[in-house]
Amino acid sequence: METSDVQADLKHVLYSREQIQQRIAELAADIDKDYEGRELLIVGVLKGAVMVMADLARALHSHVKMDWMAVSSYGSGTQSSGVVRILKDLETDLMGKHVLIVEDIIDSGLTLSWLKTNLLSRGPATVEICTLLRKPAAAKVDLDVKYVGFDIPNEFVVGYGLDFAEKYRNLDFVGTLAPHVYE
Numbered sequence: 001m002e003t004s005d006v007q008a009d010l011k012h013v014l015y016s017r018e019q020i021q022q023r024i025a026e027l028a029a030d031i032d033k034d035y036e037g038r039e040l041l042i043v044g045v046l047k048g049a050v051m052v053m054a055d056l057a058r059a060l061h062s063h064v065k066m067d068w069m070a071v072s073s074y075g076s077g078t079q080s081s082g083v084v085r086i087l088k089d090l091e092t093d094l095m096g097k098h099v100l101i102v103e104d105i106i107d108s109g110l111t112l113s114w115l116k117t118n119l120l121s122r123g124p125a126t127v128e129i130c131t132l133l134r135k136p137a138a139a140k141v142d143l144d145v146k147y148v149g150f151d152i153p154n155e156f157v158v159g160y161g162l163d164f165a166e167k168y169r170n171l172d173f174v175g176t177l178a179p180h181v182y183e
Helices: 003-009 016-032 050-059 109-119
Strands: 010-015 042-048 064-072 083-089 098-106 126-134 147-151 174-177
Touching: 003 010, 003 109, 010 016, 016 042, 016 064, 016 098, 042 050, 050 064, 050 098, 050 126, 064 109, 098 109, 147 174
Parallel strands: 042 064, 042 098, 098 126, 126 147
Antiparallel strands: 010 174, 064 083
């Protein structure tokens, strides 16, 4: 899907496919350096992190194991409900492992804070977070995020895995959704 396919639904494009790929390559280089000599388990948060996780895994130069979790705190709205539900849990035992949670976006930080605490309770050696996008102005909790692609304004964004009502995930860029679409 291209910009022209959804132009009427967007205010503007924030990051192009090329900008995203460049930033993911930079994050991968940092991760490779930080985890050199250690086995890393990357945990993608479904569904939004699919694109980020796939591209990050391909950009890494070291072997990694992958697993997926699905958690929900949104429903079909545009703001977190604050109640987190596990829809799909990990298949991997985390005991003693180095875990990197891979996320598409961090808004309030409530879901990721809950998820990190949940994963830490399972006995891993470390748990860190990597996100493509972060909205500092929307933060409701202090959350240590080791790898951040881009800090963005507190606007509703779609594309590159991010959706509104399950639409727009397959855009190869990140754009700001026009208010007339979700109001």
